[in-house]
Amino acid sequence: MSKSFEISSYFYPESFVLQTIDDFSDVSEMTYENEILSIEWNEEDIDNIFNEFMNYLTWLINEL
Numbered sequence: 498m499s500k501s502f503e504i505s506s507y508f509y510p511e512s513f514v515l516q517t518i519d520d521f522s523d524v525s526e527m528t529y530e531n532e533i534l535s536i537e538w539n540e541e542d543i544d545n546i547f548n549e550f551m552n553y554l555t556w557l558i559n560e561l
Contacts, residue, residue: 500543501535509554517554521546 504514514534518527525546526537534550536543 498539498541498543499535499537500547501533502547503532504529504534504551504554506532509558513554513557516557517550520553521550 506514511529514529518529518534521527527550528535534547536546536550538546
């Protein structure tokens with residue numbers, strides 16, 4: 498199962514998105530291209546993974 502989400506680079510710099518993908522690499526397979534994050538997951542709970550992804554991404558940015 499796969500689901501895609503738009504993540505605006507205006508609000509979320511690509512370098513932070515890529516760092517978050519790297520940090521989540523053992524959780525799920527993710528790709529980011531043209532401001533679209535695609536998450537591969539074998540269960541229906543992709544929205545929860547995305548929410549955790551965004552929480553972590555926000556935390557990274559706030560740590561600047």
